[in-house]
Amino acid sequence: MGKLTDIQIRAWIKANERFEQRGDGDGLCLCFRENYAVPVWKFRYRFAGKQRIVILGSYSVLSLADARKTAKELSARVALGHDVAGEKQERKKAAIAKIEAEKNAVTVAQLCDEFFERIILPTWKHSDIVRRRIENDIKPCIGKMKAEDVKPRDVDDMLQTIVKRGAPTIANDVLRWTKRIFDFAVKRHVVIYNPASAFDPSDAGGKEESRDRWLTREEIIQLFQVMREMLGTFSVENLYAVRLLLLLAVRKEELIAAPWSEFDLDNAVWHLPAERTKTSSAIDIPLPPLALETLKELHRLANGRICVFPARKAQHRMIPHIDLNTLNAAMAKHIRPRLKDVPNFTIHDFRRTARTHLAALGVDPFVAERCLNHKIKGVEGIYNRHDYFDERKAALNEWANLLKALEEGKPDYNVIPMKKAKKGNTAT
Structure with a gap:
């Protein structure tokens, strides 16, 4: 053929x-x-x-x-x-x-989720801190990449993106967590080497210096004035959160995630349990009248929900309280741009602000440190178990009076230094 x-x-x-x-x-x-x-x-x-x-x-x-x-x-x-x-x-x-x-390839996003579930959730009291770095910084940059494809240049690009937005401390945090996540991946044979291992803080945000920022009377007055002017776009719940953080000198995560079950409003006490504190030390926090007034209004606004600051969006139903970054974001977007003459400050600086004004009010250093739930160092801290509740109550009442005056725009509130408190008895 x-x-x-x-x-x-x-x-x-x-x-x-x-x-x-x-x-x-x-x-x-x-x-x-x-x-x-x-x-x-x-x-x-x-x-x-x-x-x-x-x-x-x-x-x-x-x-x-x-x-x-x-x-x-x-x-x-x-x-x-x-x-x-x-x-x-x-x-x-x-x-x-x-x-x-x-x-079957494992993406960085999947790796982060498994690391969070297996390593962070079982051991970290404030796991939202890590989740925030993963969701806000790591996943948007390299989350869709296969873990095995991530190269040092990808890590560097991620870090520089954070640095360029003016967040060097966050860049250092992201580097630390990226290293730990990829170490976890190496152990599980997901990757052969850690692409972040060669980096140190000098490649991210640089050496972190201890902060000494605190807000003066005039700056506190300006802060509350701007927050009141922005009510509507800046919620009243956010204003109350700032007030309570300044007044009670607690950490942001301790307040934002607080359930109403911890509060005894009738006896004006907040029973903050050890598992929700950074120092793993429970503390009873006396509530001045200004704090009680604020909390009662927040209780009304919560409308029966279990948290002092309940989640505001349906997609956050899995977390009963607002995201820990909500207040930061609201401050950055609505308040900081209107405080152009005020040097930059962070929410964590509110604790230092309270501590500084407590000192100006003549509060004994032992009492002031216990107001911040700081452990007393040295032999004194080992043997002295007196919690200075009455002294802390008097100190916070004085600070509340000053803060209320500043909210009302009165910088010349008359301060009469308190008498030094006697140290409590040692525990037996």
Whole structure:
């Protein structure tokens, strides 16, 4: 039989004439079995004394001319000693393996989630701090990448993005957590090496200096004036949060995540349990009248929900309180731009502000330190278990009076320094 023609092939298709093989020469043949919708091109050759076949494709996608060209190329490779059928099988296996690998690859986002669930949740009291760094900084930059594909340059790009937005301390935090996350990945054989291992703080936010920022009377007056002016865009709950953070000198996460069950408003005490404090030390916090007034209004606004600052959006139902970053974001967006003449400050600086004004009010250093739930250092801290509750109550009442005056725009509130408190009895 001579060379095939397109006219012949179309005639066979039209007549539905079935056949096992009709050759075109040089190993190229056409097959039209009963179970084929259209004829299929095959290339036949011998390799190491055995008959080998390569399926080239159907007539509907590979024309007679293209089939001949392909067969000629394959014949030349066979002449050079290549097993083209075997090579095709290897390519197919490699393609399938790559697809499976892609399907099973662990992304950085998945790695972060597993690290958070296995390492952070079981051991960290304030796990939201880590979750915030993961969700706000790591995932947006490299979360979609396969963990094994992350290179040092990707880590550097992520860190520099954070530094350029003016958050060097956060860049240092992100570096620390990225290192730990990829160390976790190395242990699980997800990656071979840690792409963040060569970095240190000088590559991120630099050496962190101890902060000494606190707000003066005039700055506190300006802060509350701007917050009142922005009510509507800056919620009254946010204003109350700032007031309570300044007044009670507690940490942000201790207040934001507080449930109402910790508060005894009738006796004006907040029972802050050890598991929710940074120092793992429970403390009873006396509530001055200004704090009670604020908390009662927040209780009304909470409308029966379990937290002092309940979640405001439906998508946060899994967390009963507002996100720990909510107040920071609201301050940055609505308040800081209107305080252009006030040097930058952070919410954490409110504790230092309270401590500084307590000192100005003549509060004994032991009492002031206990107001911040700081442990007393040295031998005194080991043997003295007196909690200075009455002294702390008097001190916070004085500070509340001053803070209320400043909220009302009265910078010249008359301060009469308190008498130094006597140290409490040592515990037996």
